[in-house]
Amino acid sequence: MPEIAYLGPPGTFTEQATRLLTADFNADLVPCETVPVALAAVRSGDVLAAGVPVENSVEGSVPATLDALTADDPLVAVKEAVIPVQFDVLAEPGTALDQVETIASHPHALAQVRGWLTENLPKADVRAVSSTAAAAAAVAAGEFDAAISAPVAGEHYPSLSRLATGIADVRDAVTRFLLVRRPGPLPEPTGADRTSICAVISHEVGTLADMLAELSLRGINLSRIESRPVKDSFGHYRFFLDFDGHVADARIGEALAALQRRCDSVRFLGSYPKADRSPAQVRPGASEQAFRKSAEWLAAVRSGRLA
Numbered sequence: 001m002p003e004i005a006y007l008g009p010p011g012t013f014t015e016q017a018t019r020l021l022t023a024d025f026n027a028d029l030v031p032c033e034t035v036p037v038a039l040a041a042v043r044s045g046d047v048l049a050a051g052v053p054v055e056n057s058v059e060g061s062v063p064a065t066l067d068a069l070t071a072d073d074p075l076v077a078v079k080e081a082v083i084p085v086q087f088d089v090l091a092e093p094g095t096a097l098d099q100v101e102t103i104a105s106h107p108h109a110l111a112q113v114r115g116w117l118t119e120n121l122p123k124a125d126v127r128a129v130s131s132t133a134a135a136a137a138a139v140a141a142g143e144f145d146a147a148i149s150a151p152v153a154g155e156h157y158p159s160l161s162r163l164a165t166g167i168a169d170v171r172d173a174v175t176r177f178l179l180v181r182r183p184g185p186l187p188e189p190t191g192a193d194r195t196s197i198c199a200v201i202s203h204e205v206g207t208l209a210d211m212l213a214e215l216s217l218r219g220i221n222l223s224r225i226e227s228r229p230v231k232d233s234f235g236h237y238r239f240f241l242d243f244d245g246h247v248a249d250a251r252i253g254e255a256l257a258a259l260q261r262r263c264d265s266v267r268f269l270g271s272y273p274k275a276d277r278s279p280a281q282v283r284p285g286a287s288e289q290a291f292r293k294s295a296e297w298l299a300a301v302r303s304g305r306l307a
């Protein structure tokens with residue numbers, strides 16, 4: 001049975017998402033302590049793939065994932081899932097809210113309950129740990145008084161009780177996850193795909209605008225742009241871009257080829273079906289059919305059949 005890594009221990013949001021991402025095949029889920037560890041297990045071939053969080057509707061991108069995706073050998077996303085994120089407070093039975101002196105969770109989770117913490121536990125010592133389920137495990141081990149965890153974590157730590165539920169500052173928050181594997185055959189285009197890339201551009205006037213122009217010129221709908229420092233050179237960034245379409249689509253292929261010529265480096269991070277299956281937005285004149293017709297026209301001109 002293929003092994004799939006995820007940010008553990010059991011009871012994380014990432015575990016839930018990874019179950020969804022692997023629902024159409026039998027997989028053995030392997031918990032890892034961090035996203036970089038999960039991705040290292042994919043790179044080394046110890047596991048087939050990993051489920052990783054990439055972006056939250058409230059707190060934005062997950063930097064650990066973006067950095068780990070580009071830190072080493074190439075990896076590509078083949079699937080995405082979006083799940084709702086709600087938070088509970090777990091503690092030893094009998095703990096009252098005003099007895100909580102230390103409370104732990106994943107940094108992204110803490111950022112999503114900041115308002116609740118300020119209002120309800122203004123004096124508590126807030127500790128960041130590797131995941132929401134790791135926080136629950138630490139409370140069960142007596143390390144902290146309370147954990148901010150996914151509602152499912154309660155099932156994994158039955159000795160803990162729920163001190164509060166639904167504490168997220170934004171009610172309908174969601175997190176997007178990717179199933180990532182070593183490069184190989186790509187998922188077939190579906191007409192409702194997303195392509196992710198990471199590009200490094202030179203630090204010169206207009207290079208970012210020029211990069212984006214390659215997309216807009218071809219009628220490509222950009223859905224996300226994020227920058228992360230390259231780390232070894234202050235003031236230089238990697239740009240993570242998501243846009244509608246599949247690398248097999250003519251407009252996407254042409255744009256990627258243009259970016260490859262224009263940027264210092266381009267890393268393809270995958271073309272995969274969008275979780276909501278919403279059809280790719282394509283500007284009129286940038287459809288597959290339009291690209292085919294223009295290619296036929298050009299071939300005819302080049303061969304002397306048409307002027």
Ligand SMILES: O=C(O)C(=O)C[C@]1(C(=O)O)C=C[C@@H](O)C=C1
Pocket residue numbers: 007011012013014015053056062085106108109130131132133150175
């Ligand atoms: O700690 C977890 O449960 C995770 O799966 C990580 C993570 C994240 O990285 O954003 C996933 C979803 C939530 O937004 C909070 C935490």
